[in-house]
Amino acid sequence: MKYSGRQGFNRVVIIGEDELKEGRFTLRNMETGEQADLSREELFAHLTEEYREDTGGNGKESVSPAGKESNVTGGQAEVVLPEQAGPAVKTHYCGVLDQNFVGRKVKLSGWVGKRRDHGGLIFIDLRDRSGLMQLVFDQRMGSEMFRQAESLRSEFVISVEGEVVRRSEETINPSLTTGEIELKVENMEILNPSKTPPFYIEDGVNVDDNLRLRYRYLDLRRPEMLKRMQLRHRAVKLIRDFLDHYEFLEIETPMLTRSTPEGARDFLVPSRQHSGSFYALPQSPQLFKQLLMVSGIERYFQVVRCFRDEDLRADRQPEFTQVDIETSFISTEQLFAITEGLMAALWREFHGIELKRPFLRMPYYQAMDRFGSDKPDLRYGMELVELNDLARKSEFKVFLSTLESGGSVKGLRVSGGVDHLSRKDLDDLTLLARQLGAGGLAWAYVEEEGWRSPISKFFTSSLVEEINLKMEASAGDVLLFMADKWETACEVLGHLRTRLAPEKVSEEPHFMWVIDFPLFHYNEEEQRYDSDHHPFTAPKDEDAHLLDSDPLSVRAQAYDLVLNGVEIGGGSTRIHNREEQSRIFSLLGLSEEESKEKFGFLLDALTYGAPPHGGIALGLDRLVALLSGDDSIREVIPFPKTAAASCLMTGAPAGVSEEQLEELGIEIKKSSEKE
RNA sequence: GGAGCUGUGGUGUAGUUGGUUAACAUAUCGGCCUGUCAAGCCGAAGAUCGCGGGUUCGAGUCCCGUCAGCUCCGCCA
Numbered sequence: 001m002k003y004s005g006r007q008g009f010n011r012v013v014i015i016g017e018d019e020l021k022e023g024r025f026t027l028r029n030m031e032t033g034e035q036a037d038l039s040r041e042e043l044f045a046h047l048t049e050e051y052r053e054d055t056g057g058n059g060k061e062s063v064s065p066a067g068k069e070s071n072v073t074g075g076q077a078e079v080v081l082p083e084q085a086g087p088a089v090k091t092h093y094c095g096v097l098d099q100n101f102v103g104r105k106v107k108l109s110g111w112v113g114k115r116r117d118h119g120g121l122i123f124i125d126l127r128d129r130s131g132l133m134q135l136v137f138d139q140r141m142g143s144e145m146f147r148q149a150e151s152l153r154s155e156f157v158i159s160v161e162g163e164v165v166r167r168s169e170e171t172i173n174p175s176l177t178t179g180e181i182e183l184k185v186e187n188m189e190i191l192n193p194s195k196t197p198p199f200y201i202e203d204g205v206n207v208d209d210n211l212r213l214r215y216r217y218l219d220l221r222r223p224e225m226l227k228r229m230q231l232r233h234r235a236v237k238l239i240r241d242f243l244d245h246y247e248f249l250e251i252e253t254p255m256l257t258r259s260t261p262e263g264a265r266d267f268l269v270p271s272r273q274h275s276g277s278f279y280a281l282p283q284s285p286q287l288f289k290q291l292l293m294v295s296g297i298e299r300y301f302q303v304v305r306c307f308r309d310e311d312l313r314a315d316r317q318p319e320f321t322q323v324d325i326e327t328s329f330i331s332t333e334q335l336f337a338i339t340e341g342l343m344a345a346l347w348r349e350f351h352g353i354e355l356k357r358p359f360l361r362m363p364y365y366q367a368m369d370r371f372g373s374d375k376p377d378l379r380y381g382m383e384l385v386e387l388n389d390l391a392r393k394s395e396f397k398v399f400l401s402t403l404e405s406g407g408s409v410k411g412l413r414v415s416g417g418v419d420h421l422s423r424k425d426l427d428d429l430t431l432l433a434r435q436l437g438a439g440g441l442a443w444a445y446v447e448e449e450g451w452r453s454p455i456s457k458f459f460t461s462s463l464v465e466e467i468n469l470k471m472e473a474s475a476g477d478v479l480l481f482m483a484d485k486w487e488t489a490c491e492v493l494g495h496l497r498t499r500l501a502p503e504k505v506s507e508e509p510h511f512m513w514v515i516d517f518p519l520f521h522y523n524e525e526e527q528r529y530d531s532d533h534h535p536f537t538a539p540k541d542e543d544a545h546l547l548d549s550d551p552l553s554v555r556a557q558a559y560d561l562v563l564n565g566v567e568i569g570g571g572s573t574r575i576h577n578r579e580e581q582s583r584i585f586s587l588l589g590l591s592e593e594e595s596k597e598k599f600g601f602l603l604d605a606l607t608y609g610a611p612p613h614g615g616i617a618l619g620l621d622r623l624v625a626l627l628s629g630d631d632s633i634r635e636v637i638p639f640p641k642t643a644a645a646s647c648l649m650t651g652a653p654a655g656v657s658e659e660q661l662e663e664l665g666i667e668i669k670k671s672s673e674k675e
Numbered sequence: 676g677g678a679g680c681u682g683u684g685g686u687g688u689a690g691u692u693g694g695u696u697a698a699c700a701u702a703u704c705g706g707c708c709u710g711u712c713a714a715g716c717c718g719a720a721g722a723u724c725g726c727g728g729g730u731u732c733g734a735g736u737c738c739c740g741u742c743a744g745c746u747c748c749g750c751c752a
Contacts, residue, residue: 114712114714116710116711116712116714116715118708118711118714118715121708122709123711123712123714125712132712134711134712136711138709140709154702167710168710171710171711171712173712175712176712196685196702196703197685197702199685199687199702200686200687200701200702205686205687206686206688207686207687208681208682208744209744209745210682210743210744213744263752264750264751283752284752308752310751311676311749311750311751312751313746313747313751314745314746314747316752435747435748437748533752569752570752619752643746
């Protein structure tokens with residue numbers, strides 16, 4: 001079986017029954033006759049290595065979109081078309097032509113960028129998705145065409161024919177990849193004129209988001225946006241190829257499904273045929289992928305849109321894309337290894353770096369205790385310091401009473417904080433801490449002689465020494481203290497930690513797994529337990545005996561993948577036993593009847609030989625944004641929604657006609673409260 | 676649901692303690708121009724300062740409300 005299909009491959013893998021059984025394969029180079037005997041893993045490593053070489057991505061060249069000039073169809077300039085498909089509208093991409101094409105006649109099509117009209121000579125920057133090419137219109141080449149050329153304006157769509165010529169030495173533009181050549185235009189057709197665009201179609205523009213989103217199709221014309229789309233495409237392709245190599249099947253699951261009580265608010269879709277009933281758009285294909293495991297798929301994945309009707313953030317959209325993965329008969333460690341391999345492949349391809357594996361694993365409790373976050377940014381230190389024992393020796397009532405009631409006193413050191421944290425800044429931080437739920441915030445400027453601080457009078461000089469020592473503080477630092485319930489102290493200081501993070505942090509990606517999440521948290525509003533992950537997550541075996549006596553201390557077989565303070569994925573081992581699943585439902589306050597009504601199909605499925613299974617979902621938008629270095633996932637989503645979940649281009653969401661509502665049996669309640 | 680920031684010609688910005696014709700760059704339109712690449716030179720047009728109300732002799736500027744965008748909290752894996 002040949003695995004070729006792409007030019008440049010010349011090796012053959014010999015696969016037969018024996019090979020499959022034994023997991024050893026022979027790789028033969030058809031040119032040299034060389035043979036190598038490889039294990040499955042070695043073979044795979046070999047193939048991905050060669051694949052990268054063959055596609056020209058040798059790590060150094062394949063960098064983030066900002067660095068890579070062009071990547072159209074593997075880098076060749078010819079437009080790829082089926083043979084004999086009729087006369088060409090376009091034969092080459094402009095941005096990929098170079099000296100090798102000098103003397104060739106080509107036909108280029110694209111958009112008019114900058115225009116430099118010298119009277120008898122006009123220069124046009126022609127832009128297509130690959131880049132720019134300078135067109136030269138000479139009055140002497142023909143007055144009819146020249147008259148047309150004079151009428152060209154920004155964003156006109158044109159098609160030109162001519163000869164690629166070398167520029168004279170002094171007119172070479174070194175800042176352009178095609179700067180050594182230009183096209184002497186012999187023929188031009190204006191395919192479509194354009195109104196003056198509402199903003200400049202160029203990189204680095206500082207335009208109002210309203211405009212960018214309203215004219216997103218123009219925004220996407222900007223080279224940096226095209227590069228983001230290209231990066232996204234390449235990342236998804238790599239992910240598909242990678243998972244395919246590991247024998248995952250991509251299977252689609254329904255978009256119209258039923259609302260389930262857990263988790264986020266659902267987007268609902270009214271049913272016309274069942275008046276008064278609703279579909280829900282999936283928050284994730286969670287149940288379907290588990291059922292696919294019961295179906296015996298064993299390894300499933302899907303690049304899938306998910307929907308959650310909650311308020312938005314820079315890294316949250318109402319619809320977003322997950323790389324959804326579910327496996328049977330695979331240990332958590334093995335799933336970690338596959339996921340890490342996928343991350344390594346992505347970072348190798350797009351940043352040319354080799355990730356250190358395995359990634360760090362840190363229990364949830366430790367992440368909270370040391371960094372005040374379940375997605376800690378490990379690119380810098382600033383760990384929280386536990387000060388209970390030392391705080392007990394002070395005279396400070398806030399500390400003492402907190403400790404008395406079982407709370408914690410924790411500290412955070414801001415190195416060199418004296419220089420950039422004024423009294424006002426500290427007041428602001430105190431205010432912020434209160435807004436985040438803390439009682440207050442104590443602070444101290446560390447000086448040679450001791451602390452300058454409103455609370456220094458409660459601390460003896462030797463205690464100050466001890467605390468300084470424990471927090472590794474020296475003169476010039478600022479210390480922040482918080483006394484509160486352990487969770488609150490950690491969370492709030494964790495917030496301050498990210499707020500006060502150093503400007504310059506390590507460039508290296510700091511991947512980690514946060515593991516051992518609690519299975520439940522207590523929902524104060526609803527007065528009951530809620531799943532921390534989702535209700536199908538299995539408890540850790542060694543904690544299962546605590547389910548009835550102390551549910552909050554039961555840890556889950558759940559994990560998050562975190563990179564530089566961003567959660568890029570999460571998953572768990574699922575419950576595959578019907579009784580255990582029912583038990584969890586009842587702990588969550590679902591009656592037997594309710595759970596049968598809502599999840600009966602799952603409970604049934606679990607009784608028909610459900611294999612042990614588990615999986616993970618990766619946030620594709622966040623992943624791509626991290627790869628491209630963008631702070632907001634909006635940049636890597638072609639048509640994103642605003643923070644208020646509306647689409648400025650289409651005007652969605654919008655009202656519908658009375659007839660439509662009538663058909664659906666829906667009546668809109670007049671929002672008359674205000675009137 | 677809450678907090679903060681932003682909103683001035685097409686675009687990006689300036690606009691003083693409230694004061695007279697709201698400034699600059701760029702784009703647009705017209706003219707000149709054969710080696711530019713942020714082309715250049717000359718000229719023209721273009722803004723009820725997001726919207727509504729209030730204070731004032733007078734509001735881009737102060738106050739209240741409102742809309743939109745962004746960021747964060749709540750919410751959400």
